[in-house]
Amino acid sequence: YVESILRDEKNSVELQNGEDVRVALAFPNYYPLGISNLGYQTVYRLFNEIPGVRCERIFVYEPPLDYFARTLESQRQLNEFDIVAFSLCYEVDTLNLFRILENGRIPLLTRDREGNEPLVIVGGVITFLNPLPLAPFVDVFLLGEGEELISSFVNVYRECKSHGFSRHQCLSRLAAHENFFVPSISPKTHRKLKVHHVNVRAHRPAFSPIITPRGHFGEMFLVEVGRGCSRRCRFCAASYIFQTYRSNEITSLKQTIQAKAPSERITIGLVGSALADYPALPQLCRWLLQNNYRFSFSSFRLDKLTPEILQYLENSQIQTVTGAPEAGTERLRRIIGKPLSDFQLYEVVEAFAATRIPRLKLYFLIGLPSEEDADIEGIIVTVKNIHRILLTSGATKKQLRVSINAFIPKPFTPFQWAPMDMEKNIIRKRRYIERELRQLKEVTVASKSLRGELLQTLITLGDERVGLALLESYRYQKNIFKLLPGYGVDSSSLLYQPREFEYPFPWDIIDYPIPKDKLWRDFVAV
Numbered sequence: 019y020v021e022s023i024l025r026d027e028k029n030s031v032e033l034q035n036g037e038d039v040r041v042a043l044a045f046p047n048y049y050p051l052g053i054s055n056l057g058y059q060t061v062y063r064l065f066n067e068i069p070g071v072r073c074e075r076i077f078v079y080e081p082p083l084d085y086f087a088r089t090l091e092s093q094r095q096l097n098e099f100d101i102v103a104f105s106l107c108y109e110v111d112t113l114n115l116f117r118i119l120e121n122g123r124i125p126l127l128t129r130d131r132e133g134n135e136p137l138v139i140v141g142g143v144i145t146f147l148n149p150l151p152l153a154p155f156v157d158v159f160l161l162g163e164g165e166e167l168i169s170s171f172v173n174v175y176r177e178c179k180s181h182g183f184s185r186h187q188c189l190s191r192l193a194a195h196e197n198f199f200v201p202s203i204s205p206k207t208h209r210k211l212k213v214h215h216v217n218v219r220a221h222r223p224a225f226s227p228i229i230t231p232r233g234h235f236g237e238m239f240l241v242e243v244g245r246g247c248s249r250r251c252r253f254c255a256a257s258y259i260f261q262t263y264r265s266n267e268i269t270s271l272k273q274t275i276q277a278k279a280p281s282e283r284i285t286i287g288l289v290g291s292a293l294a295d296y297p298a299l300p301q302l303c304r305w306l307l308q309n310n311y312r313f314s315f316s317s318f319r320l321d322k323l324t325p326e327i328l329q330y331l332e333n334s335q336i337q338t339v340t341g342a343p344e345a346g347t348e349r350l351r352r353i354i355g356k357p358l359s360d361f362q363l364y365e366v367v368e369a370f371a372a373t374r375i376p377r378l379k380l381y382f383l384i385g386l387p388s389e390e391d392a393d394i395e396g397i398i399v400t401v402k403n404i405h406r407i408l409l410t411s412g413a414t415k416k417q418l419r420v421s422i423n424a425f426i427p428k429p430f431t432p433f434q435w436a437p438m439d440m441e442k443n444i445i446r447k448r449r450y451i452e453r454e455l456r457q458l459k460e461v462t463v464a465s466k467s468l469r470g471e472l473l474q475t476l477i478t479l480g481d482e483r484v485g486l487a488l489l490e491s492y493r494y495q496k497n498i499f500k501l502l503p504g505y506g507v508d509s510s511s512l513l514y515q516p517r518e519f520e521y522p523f524p525w526d527i528i529d530y531p532i533p534k535d536k537l538w539r540d541f542v543a544v
């Protein structure tokens with residue numbers, strides 16, 4: 019199985035021999051997802067670009083290989099490495115982090131690890147939102163963007179190794195760095211942790227050095243157009259934690275694609291949460307098409323989806339256009355900071371209907387702060403109107419996919435003080451929407467699992483106690499919500515109670531990118 023994975027890969031990362039630092043880089047989910055993750059691929063490349071470092075990959079393997087905990091490249095056991103690094107993007111993947119460590123025979127709790135065992139380090143966006151639920155299991159968190167942090171980490175680690183420092187001495191040395199959080203030491207230093215951001219233009223654009231048909235999106239070369247978003251929708255962590263919107267120059271994007279994409283038949287996946295704000299996007303799309311590349315992107319701001327961009331997407335033979343109105347009424351969209359008017363929305367749908375692209379996918383959130391029944395009704399009316407436009411003015415037959423997800427309060431956003439909607443309300447609203455849209459043949463309504471959403475919220479808002487309860491639930495296959503009282507956590511107040519300004523969030527140990535009182539004023543203003 020492992021050999022067939024490697025055979026299918028076009029891999030431009032050279033692994034070094036004679037290395038003095040050995041890293042096993044884990045993605046706590048299945049291979050197709052990990053290999054389609056630009057952050058994971060970038061970290062893999064960055065480690066291997068450092069002289070003397072050899073970084074190999076490990077994923078969660080599918081049954082019957084789910085016990086397997088060896089790296090892809092050399093099939094070595096995890097405990098043969100100096101460092102086991104995790105790239106973590108989704109809260110619920112924490113359970114897979116347990117699984118990988120356990121299968122690799124590494125003690126799950128940091129306090130149980132001995133001197134010669136690998137250091138377990140974690141990076142990725144989840145860790146600089148709220149690292150605390152993971153704190154009992156992680157030796158070092160790397161807080162921030164990897165381009166400069168990874169080499170800083172290796173420098174300190176290598177120095178410790180060459181001096182023959184003990185595990186504790188090494189961790190103390192790492193804890194002195196303002197972007198490294200060492201849970202066993204850092205809380206005693208009483209200083210705020212800082213998240214490291216880079217000037218993206220000082221680095222080569224992030225790209226995926228490995229391409230494989232087994233990727234979640236098929237054979238695709240990913241390249242990062244920009245990072246962050248300046249729109250400040252009040253629920254969106256991506257806009258706040260990355261501080262400012264930073265983009266790559268079009269010339270360096272073109273150079274990266276020409277130099278690194280293995281052939282022109284590969285689809286280019288343009289990555290960035292604010293692609294619509296990239297001023298040279300039309301120019302980039304034209305250049306890609308003129309050079310016979312196909313391209314695609316994930317969700318796109320609907321008010322910026324012009325007929326010109328749609329035409330490029332159609333020429334690129336894209337199958338689905340994805341957008342996120344988020345709320346069903348203009349009133350609620352204004353409140354959440356995404357003021358898309360109905361007129362703009364329907365105008366975009368008309369332009370989409372005129373293309374030959376077969377599918378439109380729209381994301382909505384339910385349970386947003388200050389949501390009323392009229393907003394749920396608004397989702398139904400909006401979807402019905404869009405369906406009618408697609409039926410009456412569609413150049414070709416269209417499908418409409420609607421995704422209804424629960425609002426989850428995110429750290430460092432104005433809505434961090436807002437509660438999640440009650441479980442019974444989420445179920446009721448979803449059922450109502452599904453029932454009302456069921457008769458529309460071309461419309462599919464999908465939702466994430468409620469259990470997954472509740473677990474995600476717990477991990478997003480919780481602290482070490484939630485992490486320890488999660489471990490017990492993983493070990494003994496128990497319901498975490500029943501275990502939480504034993505750890506002193508009242509889950510209903512954590513999830514469902516509104517918070518005051520003074521509420522002590524677990525992530526208050528990290529410097530706020532935007533002052534907390536400013537976020538609070540923005541929250542109460544709406």
Ligand code: SF4
Nearest residue numbers: 247249250251254257
């Ligand atoms: S939801 Fe989209 S437009 Fe709004 S801040 Fe986030 S990335 Fe930007």
